[in-house]
Amino acid sequence: MKSYVLRTHKLTKQYGNAPDALHEASISLESGKIYGLIGQNGAGKTTLMRLVAGLSFPTEGTLELFGHTGERALQAERKRLGCMIEHPGYVPHMSARDNLRFYRLMRGIPGRDIEEELLELTGLSSTGKKKARDFSLGMKQRLGIAIALLGSPELLILDEPINGLDPLGVVEIRGLLKRLCGERQLTILISSHNLPELYQTATDYIFLHQGRIRESLTLEQLDENCRQYLRIGSDQPEKVAGILELQLQTTRYTVMPDHSIKLYDYVQDKERVSRALHDNGVLVSEFSVQGDTLENYFLSLIGGDSHA
8 A cells, every 4th residue: 555645635825816826736745755846937836845844825725744634733744844945944154063953952853963964964074164155055955955854854845956056966966865765765855947957866757837737757657758769660560570679689669559669779870770671671651760858848748838
């Protein structure tokens, strides 16, 4: 039986007479996975996270945390959350270690060992007395994550933690999140407006546009939707399959209901495939590279052509 840490049903948030910032959003987060919440700026990502964290209240709909509903129960269950929403919360004139101590004591969390553990985990143990205001952007984000991890949460909510980071910073955050998920079985909800940056960080993806959930899918399904392939049309699919297996030594193909073939190998060497088919007397009615990029797939979901 699946274990859900978070479920929402038709969760809606409206501010005044403006269009819904979030409209009937229904999501289910399973334990021990990393969920990427993808959407353009203003799509409703932060609104959803604030509702989950209890920083805002829904206009309509229901929210369930760790199997519990109702405001009093949700307030208790939110002690099992760690959040970094909108920007990392830290004291600029304090060191990383002093920040962790300050927030640990403020929350009444016993034991100083957790401070060193989190500094080591987030790669900040060697920062010494350096003030947080002098940290690089990536270091500030990791400090924010360390503070969110105080209290050993079971659900970690991170709002655009890789936004603006250089490639090395993105790799560092990606590695940290994967370690947290793998070693601590932590469930993570991480938002981004940039699908390629978040690609392969998450195990599952939720696409949000103009306050509405457009699609939810796994990394494997995303790969399948975006994977490039050679599409081969022929009235001799069995012969084509034989050439692929015996001559080109590949079984990475799929015969479709219309008898065309999707070949996932040789996409960058299609001339070799064409030559093999021609040399064996196969007449081809279609031979093209198909599939989509991550950017184009996202744009196809939101029905636009502007940058994501």
